Amino acid sequence: MRGVVRLLARLGRVSGACVALLYAGLSLTDMVLSLAAFADGVPEGNPLMAWLMPTGLFVPMKLLLTALIACLIAHFYPRKHIQPVAWLALLLTAAVNGYHLWGLRMV
Numbered sequence: 377m378r379g380v381v382r383l384l385a386r387l388g389r390v391s392g393a394c395v396a397l398l399y400a401g402l403s404l405t406d407m408v409l410s411l412a413a414f415a416d417g418v419p420e421g422n423p424l425m426a427w428l429m430p431t432g433l434f435v436p437m438k439l440l441l442t443a444l445i446a447c448l449i450a451h452f453y454p455r456k457h458i459q460p461v462a463w464l465a466l467l468l469t470a471a472v473n474g475y476h477l478w479g480l481r482m483v
Contacts, residue, residue: 392449392451395450395462399445399462400442402470402473404442406476413480
């Protein structure tokens, strides 16, 4: 348990802007990998984004949501109770990117 507490203390010293930029980079990578998967015939797994696909709003909405979430992370990150949530968002987005890479390799 001490190890987790130490890790969170170290991660808490990272600036909110840095975490927000990291999130934005991972999210934009997700968008690029999603577009590559769509080109191979893979359907979108997120129901909201799948609904936006035929309207042509997938990329603009992804960019808007990425910018909004990155701004929220940058703004609220100094609050200690938000930091684990921000790092969880980074971890989940990185996992989605890993899944995309694995899936693209399989196609």
